[in-house]
Amino acid sequence: MKSERFRWYTYGLFSLALFGAMLLCVCAGSVSVPAGDTLSVLWNALCGKPSPDGISGAIILSVRLPRVFCVALIGAALSLCGAAMQGLLRNPLADGSTLGVSSGASLGAVMAIAFGVSIPSLPYAGTMAMAMLFAFLSLMLILFLAYLLDKSLSTSSIILIGVIFSMFASSVISLIIAFAGEKLKSITFWTMGSLSGSNYAYALILALALLICGAVILRCSQELNAFAVGEDNARSVGVPVRRVKLTILIAVSVLIGISVSVGGTIGFVGLVTPHIARMIVGPNHKKLLPASMFSGAVFLLLADLVGRTLVSPIELPIGVVTSLVGSVIFVIVFYKNRRKG
Amino acid sequence: MLRKSVSILLLLAILLSASFALADGAGITVTDMKGREITLDKPATRIVALTAADCEILCALGAGDTLVGRGTYCDYPESVLEAPAVDSGAGTNVEQIIALEPQVVLMNTMAQTLEQVEALENAGIKVVVSEATDIASVYEAIGLIGALTGKNAEAGEMVAEMQAAFAEITANSENAGKTVYFEVSPLQWGLWSAGKNTFMDEIATMCGLTNAFADVDGWGEISEEQVLARDPDYIVTITMYYGEGPTPVEEIKSRAGWENLKAVKSDAIFGADSNEISRPGPRLADAARALYEFVGGEAADN
Amino acid sequence: MLTAQGITVRYGDKTVVDGVSFSLREGEWLMLAGPNGAGKSTLVSALSQGAAYAGKIELDGRDLRAYKPSELARKVGVLSQGHEAGYAFTVEEIVSLGRYAYRGGFLSGRDKDGEKRINQALADTGMDAMRKKSVLTLSGGEMQRAFLAQVFAQSPQILLLDEPANHLDLIYQKHIFSLIRDWLSLPGRAVLSVVHDLSLAKRYGTDAILMSGGKAVAQGGINAVFTPENLDRVYGMDVYGWMRDSLKQWE
Numbered sequence: 001m002k003s004e005r006f007r008w009y010t011y012g013l014f015s016l017a018l019f020g021a022m023l024l025c026v027c028a029g030s031v032s033v034p035a036g037d038t039l040s041v042l043w044n045a046l047c048g049k050p051s052p053d054g055i056s057g058a059i060i061l062s063v064r065l066p067r068v069f070c071v072a073l074i075g076a077a078l079s080l081c082g083a084a085m086q087g088l089l090r091n092p093l094a095d096g097s098t099l100g101v102s103s104g105a106s107l108g109a110v111m112a113i114a115f116g117v118s119i120p121s122l123p124y125a126g127t128m129a130m131a132m133l134f135a136f137l138s139l140m141l142i143l144f145l146a147y148l149l150d151k152s153l154s155t156s157s158i159i160l161i162g163v164i165f166s167m168f169a170s171s172v173i174s175l176i177i178a179f180a181g182e183k184l185k186s187i188t189f190w191t192m193g194s195l196s197g198s199n200y201a202y203a204l205i206l207a208l209a210l211l212i213c214g215a216v217i218l219r220c221s222q223e224l225n226a227f228a229v230g231e232d233n234a235r236s237v238g239v240p241v242r243r244v245k246l247t248i249l250i251a252v253s254v255l256i257g258i259s260v261s262v263g264g265t266i267g268f269v270g271l272v273t274p275h276i277a278r279m280i281v282g283p284n285h286k287k288l289l290p291a292s293m294f295s296g297a298v299f300l301l302l303a304d305l306v307g308r309t310l311v312s313p314i315e316l317p318i319g320v321v322t323s324l325v326g327s328v329i330f331v332i333v334f335y336k337n338r339r340k341g
Numbered sequence: 342m343l344r345k346s347v348s349i350l351l352l353l354a355i356l357l358s359a360s361f362a363l364a365d366g367a368g369i370t371v372t373d374m375k376g377r378e379i380t381l382d383k384p385a386t387r388i389v390a391l392t393a394a395d396c397e398i399l400c401a402l403g404a405g406d407t408l409v410g411r412g413t414y415c416d417y418p419e420s421v422l423e424a425p426a427v428d429s430g431a432g433t434n435v436e437q438i439i440a441l442e443p444q445v446v447l448m449n450t451m452a453q454t455l456e457q458v459e460a461l462e463n464a465g466i467k468v469v470v471s472e473a474t475d476i477a478s479v480y481e482a483i484g485l486i487g488a489l490t491g492k493n494a495e496a497g498e499m500v501a502e503m504q505a506a507f508a509e510i511t512a513n514s515e516n517a518g519k520t521v522y523f524e525v526s527p528l529q530w531g532l533w534s535a536g537k538n539t540f541m542d543e544i545a546t547m548c549g550l551t552n553a554f555a556d557v558d559g560w561g562e563i564s565e566e567q568v569l570a571r572d573p574d575y576i577v578t579i580t581m582y583y584g585e586g587p588t589p590v591e592e593i594k595s596r597a598g599w600e601n602l603k604a605v606k607s608d609a610i611f612g613a614d615s616n617e618i619s620r621p622g623p624r625l626a627d628a629a630r631a632l633y634e635f636v637g638g639e640a641a642d643n
Numbered sequence: 644m645l646t647a648q649g650i651t652v653r654y655g656d657k658t659v660v661d662g663v664s665f666s667l668r669e670g671e672w673l674m675l676a677g678p679n680g681a682g683k684s685t686l687v688s689a690l691s692q693g694a695a696y697a698g699k700i701e702l703d704g705r706d707l708r709a710y711k712p713s714e715l716a717r718k719v720g721v722l723s724q725g726h727e728a729g730y731a732f733t734v735e736e737i738v739s740l741g742r743y744a745y746r747g748g749f750l751s752g753r754d755k756d757g758e759k760r761i762n763q764a765l766a767d768t769g770m771d772a773m774r775k776k777s778v779l780t781l782s783g784g785e786m787q788r789a790f791l792a793q794v795f796a797q798s799p800q801i802l803l804l805d806e807p808a809n810h811l812d813l814i815y816q817k818h819i820f821s822l823i824r825d826w827l828s829l830p831g832r833a834v835l836s837v838v839h840d841l842s843l844a845k846r847y848g849t850d851a852i853l854m855s856g857g858k859a860v861a862q863g864g865i866n867a868v869f870t871p872e873n874l875d876r877v878y879g880m881d882v883y884g885w886m887r888d889s890l891k892q893w894e
Contacts, residue, residue, distance in 0.1 A: 030564035055601070059566045062598020090729040178413070194531030196565050199597060226740050229728045232693055233790075236723070237797060238716025238744030283730035313567040314557060315531065 005286050014294040018072065021298045025068045025305050030312035031059055070198035071304045071318075072297040073206035074263050075273075077214075077255040079296020082270025083277070083289055084217050087224035088248050090231070093159050095271035096135075096256045100165035102267070104138025105131040105253075105260035107169045114176045124205070124261065132257030138165060139249055193264030193319040195304060202262045209258045213251040214293070220248055221285040228283060266300070266319050268326025273299050275333050371488050374481060375450060375470040384491030385467075389438050390447040391429040395471055396421045397622035398483055399447075401499060404490040410441040417616060417624075435460045445469055445489055473621035476507070476543050482621065499623055506626040507547055510633045514549035519636070521545050522553040522573035522604070527580050527589060528596060531562045541577070541618055544629045548636055550575065569598060575636060576604040579615035588612065611635045644669055644833050645690075645801055649698040652685050652857075659685045660696070661857035667801065672827055672834040674848035674865065676841060678878055681854040683837040684724060687805045690835070691721040702801075716744035720799035724806045724837075726786050731777040734770055734789045735761070741796030757796075764795035767822055769815075783810030791819060795826070802826070804836035808843060820847050842886065845869055853877055 006014075027038045033056045041051050041060045051057025078096060085094040096102040108130035111117070118126035142165050146158040217224075223244045226234035235241050259266070277291040300318075303325060307316040370380045389410035390396045396415040399408055405420055412429030415421050427437040429448075435457050438446055446461055449472045458468050469489060471482040480500045487496025523541045526533035535541040536557025545552050553573040554563060580589035587595060590610045599605050617628035645667040652660040660682040667673050675683040688694035692707065692715070700707040702718060710718075720741075728737065741764070742757040765771045768788040773781070778789060787810050794802060807823065808816045824847060827834050838844040844851065844865070851868040853861040855877045861868045874882035 029566050031566045031570040055569050055572065058598035058601060059569050062596075063566045063569065066597075087730075092729065194562070196531045196562075197529040222740075222743060222746065225732070225736065226743060228730050229732060229737060229740065230726070232691075232721075232723050233726075233740070233793075235693060235712065236691055236716065236719075236721035237740050237793070238713040240712040278730065283732050284736055308564055313554065313563045314561045315564045317531065317562065 004284060006281075006290060011290070014290070018294055018297055021301045022068050022072060025071070025301045026060060026064050028305060028309060029059070029064055030308050030315070031055075033059060066200045066203055067195055067198040067304070068301065069200070069203035070206060070262060071195055071300050073203060073210055074195075074259045074266065075269055075297040075300025076293040077206065077210050077259050077296075078266065078270040079273040079277075079292045079299070080210075080214060080217060080289060081252045081255050082296075083274035083285070083292040084220075084224060084248055084252055085270075086274055087228040087283075087285055087288075088245065089158065090228055091158060092275070093271070095268075096252075097166070097265065097267035098159055098271060099139065099162040100142055100169060101135050101139050101253065101256050102260055102265045103166040103169035103173075105135035105257045106265050107138075107173055108132070108134025108257070109261045110173050110176050114179075124202070128205070128258055128261045131261040132254050135257040135260070136250060136253035138169065139253055141165070143249075193266040193317055195263045195318055196315065198262070206258060206262060209255055213255045216251045217248060218289050220244055221289055224248070224285040224289075225283075228285070263318065266322055268322045268330070269296055269300055269303075272326040272329050272333070275330070279333065369488060369491075371469070371485055373469045373485060374472045374478065377468075377470065379445075379467050379469055381444065381467065381489065385443075385445040385489050387441075387443045388445045388447060388490070389427065389441055389443040390415065391427070391433070392447070392449050392471070393417065393616070394473070394479075394620040394622035395447040395482070395486065397620065397624060398486050399490070401623045402483075402487055402490060402492045402495045404486075404492055407490055409443055410438065433457055435464075439464045439466065447471055447486070447489075474538065476503075476540065476625060479621045479625060480504075483623070503623060503626045507629060510547045510629055511549075514547065514633065514637070516549035516636055519550050519574040520553040520571065521548075521550040521575040521577055521636075522568055522571070524576060524578040524580065524589075524593070525560055526562075527578070527592060528565065532565055532568065533560055534563045535560055540621065540625055540628075544618065544625070544632055547629055548633050550636065565598075569602065572602055573604050574607075574609060576602075576610040577613050577618075577632065578610065579613050579618055581615055582612070609636075645700070645702050645835075647690070647698065647700045650686065650689055650700065651697045652682070652689050652694050653697075659857050660689065662698070663852070663854070663857075663859045664698075665852055665859070665862055667833045667835055669831060669833055670827065670849070672824070672836070672847060672849045674844040674851040675835065675837045675854060676839075676844050676851055676869075677854035677860075680856075681877075682857040683854055684805050686854070687721070687723075687803050687835070687837055691719065691723075691803055693721075713744040716797060716799070718799055719801045719803060720794035720797045721803045722787075722790055722794050722805060722807055724809060726778075726790050728778045728786075731779045733775050733777060734781070734792075735765070735774040737778055737789050738764055738770075738774075738792045738796050741793040744797065760796045760798055761792075764792040767795060768792040769818065784812055784815050787811055788815065788819070791822075800831055800833070802832075802834045802836070804834065806837050806839065808838065808840060816843070823847070841869070841874070841882065 026042070027033070027035050037056045038060055041057050044051055045061055051061065082095040085099065086092055109127045111134075112127040112130035117130055119129070142158070142161050146161045149157045149161065223234065223239050226237055226239045231241060273296040274288065274292040277295050278288055281287040281291045300322065303321040304318055307318050307321040310316060368380050368382045369384065370378060372378050386407050387409045388399065388407045390399055390408060391412035393412065393415045396408065396411050397417055399405055400418050400421060408421060408424045410427050411421050411424045413426045414429065415426075425441065427441070428434045438461060443466055445467045447469050450470055461468050469485065471485055473479040473482045480503070483496050483500055487493050523535040523545070524532065525535055534554045534557060536552065536554045536559060538559055542552045542555065553571045557563060576593060578589045578593060582588045590612045593599065593610055594605055604610055611632065613628060613631065617624045617631070647666070648664045650660055650663045651658065663686060665673070675686065677683055685694055689696040690700060702710065707715070738761050739757070742761065745757060765774055768791050770785070770788050770792050773785065778786060781789060787807070791807065802823065804823070807819055811819060820843065823834060826832065838848070848865040850863065851865045852859050853868050853873055860877055861873045871883045
């Protein structure tokens with residue numbers, strides 16, 4: 001009983017690891033800036049002094065720092081969503097990308113851009129709102145279809161429908177892009193993701209969303225434990241099943257929708273990091289959710305670092321790196337678990 | 342005078358190397374850009390062109406009336422829009438093309454499969470591949486299409502005109518040491534730039550500029566911080582403007598961290614016509630001229 | 644304590660439970676018996692709000708549907724037939740989920756009684772030594788005991804058990820059934836269970852409903868229900884004869 005939650009020093013350790021990863025990602029990049037310069041730029045910015053001369057100030061403060069914030073926040077958000085859905089659906093393969101929610105969000109964002117859905121005076125709101133709405137609608141549709149096929153929402157049927165839905169959403173996106181032509185030329189953004197457009201405004205929106213939706217999901221830890229044991233069990237111990245389910249699905253849709261509209265579809269983060277976290281801290285969501293958030297942030301930071309630096313000056317799409325690394329890790333984890341169980 | 346005769350010589354060389362147009366009365370035999378030999382009884386009068394550049398070449402040669410079908414992306418000149426559109430690229434639909442009863446289909450090899458080519462040929466349609474990767478091979482494509490349509494003389498003139506335009510730009514450009522960064526896709530979707538072996542790179546060279554991303558082969562997604570570190574003298578964006586929000590040039594100027602770039606400070610950002618500068622057709626000369634005028638104007642100001 | 648009137652459950656156009664009515668009184672152990680497909684488990688699902696039903700169920704004079712989930716959980720505990728926890732939760736974590744309904748709101752007090760109840764339930768079911776074990780490593784019987792401990796920790800007034808003897812070997816069958824009988828001996832409690840083993844049902848039950856094809860064929864005191872005529876009709880065989888014959892193997 002005593003060890004259901006993390007102690008403060010565990011959180012301290014996590015924060016230190018996250019901070020270390022962020023610092024590494026600010027210091028390293030495609031253009032090499034001496035670590036000393038980087039730190040003095042950061043220090044001056046913290047103290048409100050102007051940056052030292054040269055290009056390093058612009059690179060650190062305008063390019064790397066906002067990107068590192070966005071990457072860490074998206075990593076944490078996607079990983080939290082993955083962990084929550086894996087618990088809620090009692091399905092270790094559930095994740096925004098396997099369930100087709102990310103594709104649904106992309107579809108919403110693409111439609112918003114193609115048909116010019118925008119909210120005056122709020123620059124990104126139209127795209128984000130559509131991404132969130134479509135994330136939620138596709139989640140509902142997928143769950144509904146899976147439920148028709150198999151009432152127990154078993155692993156295989158829900159993933160099957162998720163994959164089919166992903167393909168459907170991708171082809172509709174291609175169709176819209178074909179008709180909208182040049183306006184949406186960058187199809188790679190919607191299939192592989194890109195974080196080069198990161199700025200502080202995005203980081204702020206992500207942080208707010210993660211603060212609110214993250215708090216909602218973390219408060220549902222015990223309910224998620226009950227769902228992870230079984231929905232019938234959750235009902236019999238007194239969990240208000242429908243309300244909790246709806247709450248979590250909405251929170252997840254908001255987070256995925258915003259993440260997709262900032263960074264495009266980034267696969268595997270939400271699938272792999274909760275798995276690794278679960279291997280280390282166990283399945284209890286009181287520990288699993290925070291551990292997933294931290295490890296998701298660190299994982300995506302490192303993946304982005306690889307994408308930015310591996311074949312400089314070319315930048316690899318972040319989705320390519322996460323899928324590559326993620327699928328390898330996933331296979332290893334999967335087989336290890338199989339042998340154990 | 343001298344220049345003109347040089348270009349005529351060049352033209353002859355090209356005509357020979359492309360080895361087409363042996364009009365021996367019995368028919369026309371051409372070798373397409375994949376080295377395949379195609380024989381026609383007489384100049385083609387019904388053509389389906391799948392690529393935008395081939396449509397442009399056909400029309401510029403005065404053979405626009407032979408066009409009985411076009412790829413979906415073909416949109417210039419406006420007259421081509423009258424021809425029915427067929428799916429192109431990955432979605433190429435053989436049946437659609439056969440239904441239009443063309444004698445010749447012009448395509449590139451990027452997305453068509455061998456099976457599709459065979460199916461067309463089994464239907465008695467000649468498949469001609471035009472695949473220009475640099476300006477020299479654009480001349481070849483023009484010659485090829487001229488031969489197919491019996492417009493050899495027009496093709497020769499067109500190539501000569503393009504050569505003259507490029508030669509004039511090359512001769513007058515004084516931008517040694519200046520660099521240019523081509524932006525193919527804006528920051529929001531990931532920065533894509535055109536490196537070496539692109540038309541943009543060739544045009545930059547004509548204008549005496551050095552491509553800042555000459556170390557990238559073809560088009561590639563590049564790091565924002567690399568642009569900042571390389572600090573180009575000119576920025577050329579080919580992002581289209583859709584009449585809402587800031588124009589692509591304004592958007593570049595407003596980017597955080599870009600305000601100290603030489604190109605931003607001296608307002609040396611040029612919004613180029615994306616189709617002119619990226620399609621292997623006759624309008625490459627217009628694109629080169631536009632860039633030349635832009636950087637030349639800059640030079641005059643300094 | 645619990646009354647049910649005209650409970651009917653339909654899946655599509657198939658009627659699985661057809662107009663069953665009964666009442667469960669304090670101190671009663673009501674056995675639901677009948678052949679496979681009689682609708683016993685579905686009736687338990689309806690009672691635990693897991694299946695949509697027509698008819699009326701009242702708990703302490705109030706419609707079951709009007710209860711909040713956590714209120715209901717403090718009054719009714721359910722042990723379902725199959726358990727397949729997807730993740731490596733420990734026995735202790737499973738059992739402590741039983742206290743969910745007692746967990747206060749966000750800022751209100753903690754469940755002071757909880758730890759005691761959990762320890763008691765673990766001890767009662769013989770799972771104390773395995774409290775740190777992952778449920779994925781448990782045998783079927785251990786799993787059943789772990790979930791029974793969860794229901795005990797929930798400290799309800801009514802237990803709804805679907806096949807509590809499932810997967811249990813003889814020792815634990817006896818153990819668990821005695822435990823439930825002891826649990827029932829305290830005032831204000833009642834048990835309803837689905838039991839396949841008619842001998843166990845007869846031995847521990849006070850009342851019974853004999854179901855067939857979704858209908859209650861006979862109901863009342865256990866001995867009044869488990870008559871040769873009733874059983875023969877429902878099972879389509881000579882149940883008494885078979886039972887006596889089986890018993891002879893041991894003489």
